[in-house]
Amino acid sequence: xxxxFHVMITLWPHMMMGTVLLLIxxxxxxxxxxxxxFVLVRWIRVWVSxxxxxxLYKRSWLLRTITIFANNMTILIGLIVLGRSSFAAIAGxxxxxxxxxIALRVLSEQPESFAAPGDSMSATDRRRFRIGLxxxxxxxxxxxxxxxxxxxxxxxxxxxEQIWEIVSCWIFxxxxxxxxxxxxxxxxxxxxxxxNTNSSPPDQHQ
Numbered sequence: 001x002x003x004x005f006h007v008m009i010t011l012w013p014h015m016m017m018g019t020v021l022l023l024i025x026x027x028x029x030x031x032x033x034x035x036x037x038f039v040l041v042r043w044i045r046v047w048v049s050x051x052x053x054x055x056l057y058k059r060s061w062l063l064r065t066i067t068i069f070a071n072n073m074t075i076l077i078g079l080i081v082l083g084r085s086s087f088a089a090i091a092g093x094x095x096x097x098x099x100x101x102i103a104l105r106v107l108s109e110q111p112e113s114f115a116a117p118g119d120s121m122s123a124t125d126r127r128r129f130r131i132g133l134x135x136x137x138x139x140x141x142x143x144x145x146x147x148x149x150x151x152x153x154x155x156x157x158x159x160x161e162q163i164w165e166i167v168s169c170w171i172f173x174x175x176x177x178x179x180x181x182x183x184x185x186x187x188x189x190x191x192x193x194x195x196n197t198n199s200s201p202p203d204q205h206q
Contacts, residue, residue, distance in 0.1 A: 004165040011148035011156065018093050018147030025097020032098065033105035044102045053110065056186055064183035072139070073175055076146040080163065083153030093147050121192055129188040135181020142174040 033041050055067040075096060082092035121129070149158065149166060 001165070001169050004162065004169055007156075007158070007162050008145055008148070008166060008170070011145070011152045014150075014152030014155070015144045015148030018151050019144055021090065021093045022097040022100070022143075022147065025094045025099075026101040026104070029098040029101020029103075030105050031101075033102040040099070041102055044099055045106050048103050048106045049110070056183075057190060059187075061183050061187055064186060065179050068182050069176055069179035072179065073172070076143065076171060076175065077167075079146050079150040080153070080167070083150035083158075086151070086154055089150040089153065092150060121188075125188045125191065129185045132181040132183070132185030132188065135177050136185065137178075137181075138174040139178035139182070142171045142178065146171055 032038060033044075035041060036045070052067070052071065056064055058064060079089070079092050079096065082088040145166065149163060152158070153163070
C-alpha cells in the first residue's frame with residue numbers, strides 16, 4: 001500500500017492535467033447541452049431521466065448504493081483501460097467531462113427532487129445527511145487519481161501490478177464509501193422533499 005501511495009504522488013502532474021481537461025469538458029458540455037438534437041445530449045438525457053433518476057428514487061439504500069457505485073466505477077475503469085494509449089486517455093477524460101456537463105444541465109432542468117435539510121428535519125436525518133455528504137467527498141479524489149493513472153500510464157510507466165494495487169487499495173474503497181454516502185444523503189433529501197410536499201398547503205386561487 002505504501003508503494004502504491006508513492007506511485008500516486010509521482011502522478012500528480014497527470015492528475016492536474018486531467019482535472020483541468022475534465023473541467024474544460026464540463027463547461028463545454030454545459031453549453032452543448034442546449035442543442036437537444038445533438039446525439040450525445042439526447043442519449044445522456046434519456047440515461048439520466050429514465051434510468052439513473054428512477055433508480056435513485058427507490059426506497060432501498062442498498063439499491064441506490066449499487067447504482068451509484070456501478071455507474072461511477074464503470075466510468076473510472078474505462079478511463080484506466082484507455083490509458084494504454086495517451087491519445088485515448090486524453091479523449092476519454094475529455095468525453096467524461098463533456099458528458100458530466102450535459103448531465104448536470106439535464107439534472108438542473110428536472111423538477112425539484114432532492115431537498116436540502118430544513119427546520120422540519122429530525123436530528124437523526126440531519127446527522128445522516130451530513131455523514132453522507134462527508135463520505136461523498138471521497139469521490140473527487142478517487143476520480144482525480146483515476147484520471148492521473150489514465151493520462152500517465154504510458155509515461156510513468158505503470159505496471160499492471162501497480163495499477164491493480166492502486167485500484168484495489170485506494171480507488172475501489174473510496175468509490176464504495178462515496179457511493180454509500182451519496183445514497184445516504186439522497187435518501188434523506190428525498191424524504192425531506194416528500195415531507196415538504198405533503199405538508200405544503202394547496203394553492204389558493206382567487
